[in-house]
Amino acid sequence: MSAHTKRWRATAPGSLMLMGEHAVLHGKRALVCAVDRLMRITLSPRPDRIVRIVSALGEDQASLDTLESRAPFEFIWTALRRYDAVFPAGFDLSVESDFRSTIGFGSSAAITVATLAVLDEWLGRPLEPHALHRRAVDVIRTVQGRGSGADAAASVFGGLVEYREAPRKIEMLKAVHPVTVVYSGYKTPTPEVIARVESERLKRPGLYEGFFFEMDECVRSAVDAICRDQWAEVGQLMDASHALMDALGVNDDTLERIVVALREQPDILGAKISGSGLGDCVVGLGSISEWDLPYERIPCRMATEGVRVEEI
Numbered sequence: 001m002s003a004h005t006k007r008w009r010a011t012a013p014g015s016l017m018l019m020g021e022h023a024v025l026h027g028k029r030a031l032v033c034a035v036d037r038l039m040r041i042t043l044s045p046r047p048d049r050i051v052r053i054v055s056a057l058g059e060d061q062a063s064l065d066t067l068e069s070r071a072p073f074e075f076i077w078t079a080l081r082r083y084d085a086v087f088p089a090g091f092d093l094s095v096e097s098d099f100r101s102t103i104g105f106g107s108s109a110a111i112t113v114a115t116l117a118v119l120d121e122w123l124g125r126p127l128e129p130h131a132l133h134r135r136a137v138d139v140i141r142t143v144q145g146r147g148s149g150a151d152a153a154a155s156v157f158g159g160l161v162e163y164r165e166a167p168r169k170i171e172m173l174k175a176v177h178p179v180t181v182v183y184s185g186y187k188t189p190t191p192e193v194i195a196r197v198e199s200e201r202l203k204r205p206g207l208y209e210g211f212f213f214e215m216d217e218c219v220r221s222a223v224d225a226i227c228r229d230q231w232a233e234v235g236q237l238m239d240a241s242h243a244l245m246d247a248l249g250v251n252d253d254t255l256e257r258i259v260v261a262l263r264e265q266p267d268i269l270g271a272k273i274s275g276s277g278l279g280d281c282v283v284g285l286g287s288i289s290e291w292d293l294p295y296e297r298i299p300c301r302m303a304t305e306g307v308r309v310e311e312i
Contacts, residue, residue: 004088009042010118012307014098014105015154016181016283016300017274019241020163020219022197022248024148026209028216029164031223033179034154034303037098039110042312043118046090051080055095064090069143075108079115079139086123103183103298104275106151108144112136113155113307121309129156132307133170144191158306162223175226176302177234180262180284181274183296184254188278196278197248208248215244235269235285242272250277254295258282261293
């Protein structure tokens with residue numbers, strides 16, 4: 001069987017930001033982990049020059065000769081346009097996800113990483129993680145204008161990652177810990193939140209540089225604590241990071257209510273907003289046995305494995 005007629009499946013984990021949101025866009029460090037909520041893309045070759053995408057969001061198709069980036073599959077189409085001169089034939093892409101698109105979990109990064117990985121495998125190109133990460137970040141920035149690459153790093157490498165955008169640093173931390181994730185029920189688009197923070201930063205650049213410096217210090221100290229297996233310290237630093245997110249103006253009453261409720265749980269070491277803020281998820285470091293508030297608890301764990309591709 002020709003390599004170009006085989007079917008392949010790429011699986012990439014979603015991700016969860018633990019610390020460093022917003023600051024990572026300004027040269028500071030972030031702490032991010034892969035989670036066991038996965039994005040799967042299956043590639044099935046076709047005998048024609050049509051590319052067809054099928055997912056829970058709907059279907060779309062185009063000729064290899066007229067590829068354009070359009071919603072709701074703009075990350076896939078943009079990734080495909082990086083290859084439009086070398087595809088030997090058309091193909092179907094079937095997309096399956098363990099999490100809803102309305103929940104953060106780095107879905108854009110996971111689908112981009114999985115798309116690039118399955119295409120590389122089909123074309124017989126070796127999987128080189130750092131190159132894959134760079135190309136994924138390029139796709140993400142082409143679509144949404146900004147993007148640090150932290151979530152893409154977690155999807156590519158898996159595990160717990162200390163990440164910096166410039167100069168780029170991807171440091172794997174050999175540790176895992178239970179986490180609790182609660183969804184607020186709504187999500188403000190990340191580019192919109194970033195734009196709000198940037199607008200305020202331009203009014204008071206010195207103040208915001210101070211916020212970002214303190215967020216970077218939280219990540220640095222957390223990495224040191226993780227390496228010493230001192231998770232209680234990590235929890236305290238997550239609490240401090242949440243206060244800094246509040247200072248950035250990306251907290252609200254619902255998120256604060258969830259954070260406070262998590263901190264009242266005996267086995268939660270710390271809790272904070274995860275992601276850009278103004279909605280989406282709150283993450284607690286540790287496990288809970290009961291949850292009484294009317295907000296969705298999303299079962300997930302840190303995942304040690306990054307992207308992988310297999311023949312099916």
